Amino acid sequence: xxxxxxxxxxxxxxxxxxxxxxxxxxxxxxxxxxxxxxxxxxxxxxxxxxxxxxxxxxxxxxxxxxxxxxxxxxxxxxxxxxxxxxxxxxxxxxxxxxxxxxxxxxxxxxxxxxxxxxxxxxxxxxxxx
Amino acid sequence: xxxxxxxxxxxxxxxxxxxxxxxxxxxxxxxxxxxxxxxxxxxxxxxxxxxxxxxxxxxxxxxxxxxxxxxxxxxxxxxxxxxxxxxxxxxxxxxxxxxxxxxxxxxxxxxxxxxxxxxxxxxxxxxxxxxxxxxxxxxxxxxxxxxxxxxxxxxxxxxxxxxxxxxxxxxxxxxxxxxxxxxxxxxxxxxxxxxxxxxxxxxxxxxxxxxxxxxxxxxxxxxxxxxxxxxxxxxxxxxxxxxxxxxxxxxxxxxxxxxxxxxxxxxxxxxxxxxxxxxxxxxxxxxxxxxxxxxxxxxxxxxxxxxxxxxxxxxxxxxxxxxxxxxxxxxxxxxxxxxxxxxxxxxxxxxxxxxxxxxxxxxxxxxxxxxxxxxxxxxxxxxxxxxxxxxxxxxxxxxxxxxxxxxxxxxxxxxxxxxxxxxxxxxxxxxxxxxxxxxxxxxxxxxxx
Numbered sequence: 001x002x003x004x005x006x007x008x009x010x011x012x013x014x015x016x017x018x019x020x021x022x023x024x025x026x027x028x029x030x031x032x033x034x035x036x037x038x039x040x041x042x043x044x045x046x047x048x049x050x051x052x053x054x055x056x057x058x059x060x061x062x063x064x065x066x067x068x069x070x071x072x073x074x075x076x077x078x079x080x081x082x083x084x085x086x087x088x089x090x091x092x093x094x095x096x097x098x099x100x101x102x103x104x105x106x107x108x109x110x111x112x113x114x115x116x117x118x119x120x121x122x123x124x125x126x127x128x129x
Numbered sequence: 130x131x132x133x134x135x136x137x138x139x140x141x142x143x144x145x146x147x148x149x150x151x152x153x154x155x156x157x158x159x160x161x162x163x164x165x166x167x168x169x170x171x172x173x174x175x176x177x178x179x180x181x182x183x184x185x186x187x188x189x190x191x192x193x194x195x196x197x198x199x200x201x202x203x204x205x206x207x208x209x210x211x212x213x214x215x216x217x218x219x220x221x222x223x224x225x226x227x228x229x230x231x232x233x234x235x236x237x238x239x240x241x242x243x244x245x246x247x248x249x250x251x252x253x254x255x256x257x258x259x260x261x262x263x264x265x266x267x268x269x270x271x272x273x274x275x276x277x278x279x280x281x282x283x284x285x286x287x288x289x290x291x292x293x294x295x296x297x298x299x300x301x302x303x304x305x306x307x308x309x310x311x312x313x314x315x316x317x318x319x320x321x322x323x324x325x326x327x328x329x330x331x332x333x334x335x336x337x338x339x340x341x342x343x344x345x346x347x348x349x350x351x352x353x354x355x356x357x358x359x360x361x362x363x364x365x366x367x368x369x370x371x372x373x374x375x376x377x378x379x380x381x382x383x384x385x386x387x388x389x390x391x392x393x394x395x396x397x398x399x400x401x402x403x404x405x406x407x408x409x410x411x412x413x414x415x416x417x418x419x420x421x422x423x424x425x426x427x428x429x430x431x432x433x434x435x436x437x438x439x440x441x442x443x444x445x446x447x448x449x450x451x452x453x454x455x456x457x458x459x460x461x462x463x464x465x466x467x468x469x470x471x472x473x474x475x476x477x478x479x480x481x482x483x484x485x486x487x488x489x490x491x492x493x494x495x496x497x498x499x500x501x502x503x504x505x506x507x508x509x510x511x512x513x514x515x516x517x518x519x520x521x522x523x524x525x526x527x528x529x530x531x532x533x534x535x536x537x538x539x540x541x542x543x544x545x546x547x548x549x550x551x552x553x554x555x556x557x558x559x560x561x562x563x564x565x566x567x568x569x570x571x572x573x574x575x576x577x578x
Binding site: 010012013015016017019020023084111112113114115116 | 360361363364365366367369371372377378400
C-alpha cells in the first residue's frame with residue numbers, strides 16, 4: 001500500500017496504470033502535465049512518483065525530475081521514468097538513468113508498459129526506499 | 130560539391146596525362162630506335178634521344194609534384210591544378226615541336242600528332258585556354274616551317290634521295306600550314322564543345338543528386354514524425370489491453386479473452402513494425418552514431434542469449450564460436466549486437482524444426498567477419514540481391530511466415546554502412562543461407578565521432 005503520483009499527459013496510459021496499481025491496493029494520484037505534477041509534488045509527500053519523459057515538450061520530464069529533487073516534500077522519493085522516445089532519439093536510458101546529476105531518477109521503463117514489469121519495478125522501488 | 134568533384138576529376142585526369150606521357154615516351158623511343166637502327170635514316174639522333182630524356186625527366190617531376198599536392202589546402206588546389214595542366218600541355222607542345230623539327234619538320238608524317246594535344250587540352254582546360262594552346266601549337270609549327278624555309282634553322286630532310294618538302298616553294302608550304310592550323314582549331318572547337326556539354330550535364334546531375342538527397346531527408350523526417358505518433362497511440366492501446374488480459378478488470382469469458390488477445394497480438398506486431406521503421410529512419414538521418422570499444426565476444430554471447438529460447442522452442446541446434454584473438458573492436462555495440470541478434474532470429478525463423486544455426490565470429494585482418502549460417506529455406510536466386518532492401522521479403526519467406534517487417538536486414542545494412550563495413554548473403558533455396566557482416570576493427574565512422 002503506497003501513495004503513488006503519476007505525471008503523464010496521456011489519459012489512456014494513465015488509466016491503464018491506475019487500474020494496474022489499484023489492483024495492488026496502491027493509492028494513485030494523477031497529474032496531467034509537468035506543471036500540475038510539480039504542484040502536486042510540492043503539496044504532498046509520496047512514496048513513489050511515476051513520470052513520463054515527454055510532457056509539454058520532449059524533455060519536460062527531465063526538468064520535472066530535477067525540480068522534484070530540489071523541491072520540499074519529495075527530495076528522496078523514488079522516481080520511475082517512462083519513455084517512449086528511444087527509437088526516435090536513440091537515447092538509451094539504460095546508460096543515463098544511473099547518472100543522478102543529469103537525470104535524477106531511480107529506474108526507467110519503456111512504453112508500452114507490461115503490467116508485470118510495472119508492478120515488479122514499483123515493488124522493488126518501494127522496497128528500496 | 131560539384132566543384133569538389135570537378136577538382137578530383139581534374140587531378141585524376143592529370144595523373145592520366147602523366148600515364149599517357151609514359152606511353153608516348155615509349156612510342157617516341159621505339160620509333161626513333163626503329164628509324165635509326167632498322168631504316169638507317171640519316172637523322173641527328175642525339176637531339177632526338179635527348180628530347181625523349183627531357184620528356185621522361187619532366188614527366189617524373191610532374192608526378193612527384195602531383196603526389197605532393199595532396200597536402201595542399203583545397204582552396205588553393207583548383208588554381209594549382211589548372212596551372213599544372215596548362216604547363217604540361219605547353220611543355221608537351223614544345224617537346225613535340227622540337228622532335229618534329231629534328232626529324233624532318235613538316236615532312237614528318239607524325240606532325241599531325243599535335244591534334245591529340247588539342248583534344249587533351251579541350252578535355253582538361255577551359256575553352257579559352259584550349260584555343261590559346263591551339264594558337265601556341267600553330268605558332269610553333271609555323272615557326273618551324275618558316276625558320277627552316279628561310280634557312281635560319283637547319284632542315285633535316287628525312288628522305289634520303291631526291292624530294293625535299295622545302296624545295297616545293299612557298300605556296301604548297303603555305304597550304305600545308307593553313308591545313309595544319311585549321312585542323313588544330315577545328316579539333317579544339319569540336320572536342321571542347323563535346324567536353325563542355327558533358328561538363329554541364331555532369332553539373333546538372335550533381336545538382337539533381339543533391340536535390341534528391343535533400344528530398345529523401347525530408348521524407349525520412351516525415352516518416353520519423355508519423356511513426357512516432359503512431360507508436361504513441363499503439364503504446365496506449367497496448368497499455369489498456371494489457372490489464373484486461375491479465376484479469377485486472379475482472380474475469381473474461383473465453384470468447385472475450387480470445388478477441389482481446391487477438392487485438393493485443395496484432396497491436397504488438399504493428400508496434401514491432403513501427404519500432405523497426407523508426408529505427409531505420411533514425412539511423413538514416415543520423416550523420417554519426419556513438420561508438421566505443423567493446424568486446425565482440427560478449428556481444429555475440431548476448432545476441433545468442435537473446436535468441437536461445439526461440440531456437441530451443443523449434444528444436445534448432447544453436448552453436449557459436451569466436452576465433453581466439455578477436456576480442457575488442459570499436460563500434461556502436463548496441464547496433465552490432467542487434468544486427469547479430471537479427472541475423473540469428475532471422476535464421477531461426479526461416480529454419481524448419483530440427484535444423485541448425487551457427488554463429489561464427491572470425492578474424493579477417495583489419496576487420497572481423499561475423500557469419501550466421503543456417504539450414505533453412507534459403508533465398509531464391511533472383512531475390513538474393515533484394516533482401517537488404519527496405520520492406521523487401523522473399524516469396525518463400527512470405528509463404529513461410531505471414532508476418533515480418535522486411536526491415537530487419539535493411540537495418541543491418543545501414544548499421545554496417547555506418548561502420549564502414551558490409552553485409553551480404555550467400556544462399557541456396559531449400560538448403561540454407563549464410564549471412565555475413567564484416568566490420569573494421571577500428572570503425573572509422575563516416576562523418577567523424
